[in-house]
Amino acid sequence: MTFTLVLVCLLSSLCLAVTSKLLSPTIDINNDNKLTGALKEVLPGASSFYSPEWFVDAFSAYPDVESVYIGKSETGSVGFAIIYLAPGYNDNIKLLVGITADKISDVKILSHQETPGLGSRITETRFISQFSGKQLSSKKQDFDTITGATISSTAVVAGVLDTLSSLDALSSEQKLKLGLDDQ
Numbered sequence: 565m566t567f568t569l570v571l572v573c574l575l576s577s578l579c580l581a582v583t584s585k586l587l588s589p590t591i592d593i594n595n596d597n598k599l600t601g602a603l604k605e606v607l608p609g610a611s612s613f614y615s616p617e618w619f620v621d622a623f624s625a626y627p628d629v630e631s632v633y634i635g636k637s638e639t640g641s642v643g644f645a646i647i648y649l650a651p652g653y654n655d656n657i658k659l660l661v662g663i664t665a666d667k668i669s670d671v672k673i674l675s676h677q678e679t680p681g682l683g684s685r686i687t688e689t690r691f692i693s694q695f696s697g698k699q700l701s702s703k704k705q706d707f708d709t710i711t712g713a714t715i716s717s718t719a720v721v722a723g724v725l726d727t728l729s730s731l732d733a734l735s736s737e738q739k740l741k742l743g744l745d746d747q
Contacts, residue, residue, distance in 0.1 A: 599674075603633055603645055606662025606670040610635025610642040619644075622738055626730045628723075630658070643669055646730070650723025652676060653683050653715040661727045663700070671695040671724055676716075683716030691717060700728050 603613050613633040623629040628649045635642040643664035649656040655677040662669035673687045685691060691710055698706060704725060709717035731739075 602660050602672050602674060603635060603662075606645050606660050606672050607635035607643050607664070608669070609637050611638065612636050613645075618738065622733050622735070623730055625733055626726075628726065629730055635662075646727050647674065648723050648727045648730075650719045650726070652678050652719045654678055657686065657716070657719055657723065659720065659723045659727070661695075661724055663728075663731075666700055668695050668698045668700070668702070668724070668728075671720075673720070678713070678716045683713045685710050685713050686716050686720050691720075695724055700731065702728070 600613065604610060607613075613635050615631060615633050619632050619634065623632055623646075629646055630649055631647040632644060633646075634644045643662060645660055645662045648659045648661060650659055651657075657676045657678065658674040660672040660674050662671070671692055673692065676684065676686065678684045678686060691708075694707055702725070704721060707721045707724075709721060
């Protein structure tokens with residue numbers, strides 16, 4: 565009996581390991597395609613994205629900044645996007661904040677574990693669309709939160725504002741490369 569149970573467990577583990585190994589490249593491709601789609605949403609007009617080493621190094625003092633991407637079109641830089649991890653009610657909320665010249669182009673929630681029907685309302689257009697077009701100098705009072713989902717919506721607002729404040733990590737030269745005025 566014990567031998568049979570051990571054998572079933574070993575075979576099950578082997579099947580899971582093989583399946584994971586076989587599907588891993590497909591999963592990685594799908595995740596890359598999702599990220600590229602999200603980047604194109606927050607930086608309309610960009611056709612390609614890259615993350616230069618100096619850009620990543622500039623944000624190393626900000627542990628909640630997960631990744632940074634510069635969006636390019638055929639005519640040059642369109643803007644950049646920052647993936648930021650904001651602490652939500654249940655877990656981190658993964659935000660993608662698109663920035664062009666002097667404003668927020670768009671914000672997208674990439675993932676969250678917030679309560680369905682309450683905190684999950686942070687993905688609704690009524691809430692998330694308020695960030696588009698806001699100046700980089702925006703303050704907390706410029707944004708609304710969601711009644712009944714105060715922790716989650718406040719986390720998103722704070723995450724967007726923290727992302728904007730992380731721009732202070734850029735040198736004057738780096739801001740010029742990105743088309744930002746040195747403020």
